[in-house]
């Protein structure tokens with residue numbers, strides 16, 4: 109399942125997508141993220157299966173454009189820390 | 204006291220034909236939203252009773268009141284219910300629930316029962332946010348997107364607007380079509396801006412119906428941009444309070460180019476229905 113967190117505003121689309129089918133809840137992205145944007149939560153989307161998955165924390169959902177800005181320099185951009193940390197490639201960013 | 208135009212009708216319902224004492228599994232779902240709360244009681248997976256009311260300032264209290272009201276006159280007591288799932292914004296504050304489940308999963312599950320297994324896209328237009336959900340034929344979420352950035356395009360926004368124009372909120376939809384031609388949408392659906400914009404239009408002599416038309420189409424458009432991002436797969440359905448507002452629904456259906464499915468169930472109880480269905484599945488799992 110794809111869980112999209114974020115918003116769209118006049119300047120663009122700002123979404124972090126977690127593929128819960130790939131995410132194994134290892135938590136590597138959480139330690140890699142310098143700004144505490146991600147957290148591990150119970151998989152409530154599939155309550156009969158359960159398990160743990162990564163999610164964008166409530167606090168950051170409405171401002172991820174700004175929360176993630178330090179990781180996204182306008183030039184000479186490297187792979188984002190959260191994406192590099194995630195072995196199963198469960199994380200994507202829309203911008 | 205002046206009339207409260209935003210106040211929609213609270214009510215409870217039950218199926219008189221069901222003898223709950225003969226049921227094997229009695230489960231319930233309680234959806235405590237930011238604006239409204241619903242309690243749904245199911246006997247063997249069938250809708251037995253429910254209530255739909257305003258959320259008070261205290262979540263546990265709202266959950267209790269909704270449940271009491273659903274059970275009123277049925278002879279059933281809370282202790283007869285074997286599994287309760289809480290959902291919605293106040294889901295962790297349902298004191299008598301065994302489990303809390305996100306409203307996203309519950310709307311998909313509830314929508315699957317309300318609209319049938321062909322529904323693939325569910326748009327939940329709730330009190331304080333808006334969610335676009337894709338699900339499979341079993342009502343399992345496959346993709347979702349939530350817009351909680353501001354109260355625009357939500358039930359609360361509509362209530363504020365109804366009050367401002369002194370039009371009962373349940374009549375907004377119909378009245379918004381009493382215009383000769385469709386006006387330009389208001390430029391912002393942000394509650395604060397839309398309010399001042401509407402006040403200015405009224406001062407310019409616009410009739411209420413025209414102002415409402417402009418607001419409903421702005422709301423429809425805003426929600427459409429959200430849907431656009433995940434795409435609208437057939438069949439399409441709308442849950443939540445705004446699903447009852449034809450002013451928004453018909454304008455949205457034009458933008459989407461697809462008619463939403465209708466249901467014999469109240470669109471506001473989708474989350475609570477889903478929660479009660481999960482309660483049944485979890486109860487059966489625990490009995491195995």
Ligand code: SF4
Nearest residue numbers: 141145176179189190
């Ligand atoms: S881009 Fe940076 S701040 Fe944003 S989630 Fe990834 S690691 Fe965290």
Ligand code: SF4
Nearest residue numbers: 131132134135137194
């Ligand atoms: S690193 Fe990837 S797999 Fe691990 S918790 Fe984060 S998103 Fe999930």
